[in-house]
Amino acid sequence: MLGTSAAVAAGAVTASALPxxxxxxxxxxxxxxxxxxVQSGDAFGSAANIWTRADRAGRMLVELxxxxxxRHARTLRGPVLAAGSDFTGSLRIHGLVPGRRTYYRVRAxxxxxxxxxxxxxxxxxxxxxEGVRFVWTGDIAGQGYGINPDVGGxxxxxxxxxxxxxxxxxxxxxxxxxxxxxxxxxLPDGRVWRNVTTEAKSxxxxxxxxxxxxxAYNLLDANLRAFTAxxxxxxxxxxxxxxxxxxxxxxxxxxxxxxxxxxxLAARARQAFYEWQxxxxxxxxxxxxxxxxxxxxxxxxxxxKDANDGNTYADRSRGLLGAQQRAWLTRELLSSRATWxxxxxxxxxGLVVPDGAAxxxxxxxxxxxxxxxxxxxxxxxxxxxxxxxxxxxxFLTADVHYTAAHHYDPARAAIQDFTPFWEFVSGxxxxxxxxPNALDATFGPQAAFVHAPPRANASPMEGFQHFGQxxxxxxxxxxxxxxxDLDGAVLWTTTLPAA
Numbered sequence: 001m002l003g004t005s006a007a008v009a010a011g012a013v014t015a016s017a018l019p020x021x022x023x024x025x026x027x028x029x030x031x032x033x034x035x036x037x038v039q040s041g042d043a044f045g046s047a048a049n050i051w052t053r054a055d056r057a058g059r060m061l062v063e064l065x066x067x068x069x070x071r072h073a074r075t076l077r078g079p080v081l082a083a084g085s086d087f088t089g090s091l092r093i094h095g096l097v098p099g100r101r102t103y104y105r106v107r108a109x110x111x112x113x114x115x116x117x118x119x120x121x122x123x124x125x126x127x128x129x130e131g132v133r134f135v136w137t138g139d140i141a142g143q144g145y146g147i148n149p150d151v152g153g154x155x156x157x158x159x160x161x162x163x164x165x166x167x168x169x170x171x172x173x174x175x176x177x178x179x180x181x182x183x184x185x186x187l188p189d190g191r192v193w194r195n196v197t198t199e200a201k202s203x204x205x206x207x208x209x210x211x212x213x214x215x216a217y218n219l220l221d222a223n224l225r226a227f228t229a230x231x232x233x234x235x236x237x238x239x240x241x242x243x244x245x246x247x248x249x250x251x252x253x254x255x256x257x258x259x260x261x262x263x264x265l266a267a268r269a270r271q272a273f274y275e276w277q278x279x280x281x282x283x284x285x286x287x288x289x290x291x292x293x294x295x296x297x298x299x300x301x302x303x304x305k306d307a308n309d310g311n312t313y314a315d316r317s318r319g320l321l322g323a324q325q326r327a328w329l330t331r332e333l334l335s336s337r338a339t340w341x342x343x344x345x346x347x348x349x350g351l352v353v354p355d356g357a358a359x360x361x362x363x364x365x366x367x368x369x370x371x372x373x374x375x376x377x378x379x380x381x382x383x384x385x386x387x388x389x390x391x392x393x394x395f396l397t398a399d400v401h402y403t404a405a406h407h408y409d410p411a412r413a414a415i416q417d418f419t420p421f422w423e424f425v426s427g428x429x430x431x432x433x434x435x436p437n438a439l440d441a442t443f444g445p446q447a448a449f450v451h452a453p454p455r456a457n458a459s460p461m462e463g464f465q466h467f468g469q470x471x472x473x474x475x476x477x478x479x480x481x482x483x484x485d486l487d488g489a490v491l492w493t494t495t496l497p498a499a
Contacts, residue, residue: 041278043232099127121229128291138398142431146181159488172238172346175214215276311373364440391499398427402435413444426468433464
């Protein structure tokens with residue numbers, strides 16, 4: 001949601017300033033090179049996607065084993081990594097055993113005996129009888145704060161890796177396509193933030209290749225590559241994958257862009273989003289089930305979004321989700337038998353997120369009365385769930401660049417026919433920190449915890465970057481949330497009993 005603010009000074013930092021940066025150098029024997037590591041994603045049931053990128057065309061090969069020494073391994077042929085997909089590719093692996101760690105090695109075969117060196121990773125899908133642990137955050141490389149070798153790169157990914165989660169939920173703003181990364185950023189306290197720089201991050205993204213370069217940039221960070229090699233991802237998108245606060249049909253009034261049609265930019269951005277991350281084809285929104293303890297509903301609040309205005313209309317056909325996604329969410333919530341129904345939203349429910357002086361970007365608009373505007377569609381979902389006795393709903397989000405815990409209760413609300421629930425906010429991962437935002441009283445929220453910086457656009461040097469952790473106990477079925485800082489210290493925690 002937040003625009004770029006950075007002062008630029010002289011003195012370039014190149015990708016070579018970071019240790020273990022992927023090599024794209026010439027290989028004397030002509031073998032291909034896997035340039036940006038490996039990733040896994042959409043890992044649930046007994047299947048997962050495995051992703052990589054090569055520096056030239058070649059067949060993706062994936063070697064699998066339940067042993068780190070790869071004894072008794074099997075090799076699967078993946079897609080051809082071709083120029084049309086920027087030499088990226090993903091293979092969905094079936095037959096994985098939940099509860100057992102799977103080790104994999106990926107190669108690219110360019111033919112005539114030219115096979116790349118392997119790049120390895122691992123993943124583990126929790127078994128049905130086990131608990132579930134995952135982490136979430138959003139907002140990566142925003143406000144001009146990219147990969148800084150002086151502070152160890154994007155070290156929040158090291159902290160998240162250390163808690164050994166079953167998966168990572170990225171709540172949007174996976175990249176900042178509208179946020180160039182300068183060589184340096186002058187901070188208010190006199191310090192200087194240095195960035196690794198690339199050509200793609202030198203301007204706002206407009207072409208497909210420039211959008212691809214946003215993801216390539218993030219994967220220059222050794223912490224992120226180590227994390228994605230071990231922790232499967234579930235990815236949402238928000239606005240900065242395309243452009244700040246965008247909505248379909250928008251025509252830009254921004255001198256930085258030669259292409260003013262957001263729909264054209266969004267199509268290019270969407271292609272890069274799917275190429276460069278281990279995501280299955282299909283809609284961004286989907287339900288992911290982790291046995292009897294958890295159904296996770298990953299929403300898309302951008303593709304079907306109405307125009308940003310005052311957000312006080314009475315038209316129930318408008319909103320952020322669109323009619324089809326709204327009906328899907330209601331239907332799936334009502335049919336879910338999981339103890340916990342976690343709804344991953346890329347815009348918060350009760351926080352007011354303005355877009356300029358008169359328009360609203362998010363769900364809420366600051367009017368404490370009965371639902372209006374985009375609040376109407378969430379009121380309909382919550383009321384339907386309440387009428388059908390659905391319990392265990394929890395909302396997770398990022399977006400506003402601080403961390404908080406909000407409890408919603410009809411006793412404090414303008415409407416009463418919904419069941420109390422929690423919303424947890426955590427972020428940014430590696431971007432400027434802001435907040436706190438005002439809470440809209442329509443659904444009766446109350447802030448139980450807030451950790452926000454003392455000033456707007458605080459750099460990661462000031463430590464107001466965050467991630468959240470969720471643990472579901474297999475015996476009590478209780479859900480515990482821990483809100484953590486940049487280095488993993490627990491700032492606040494609560495345990496919610498199973499209904």
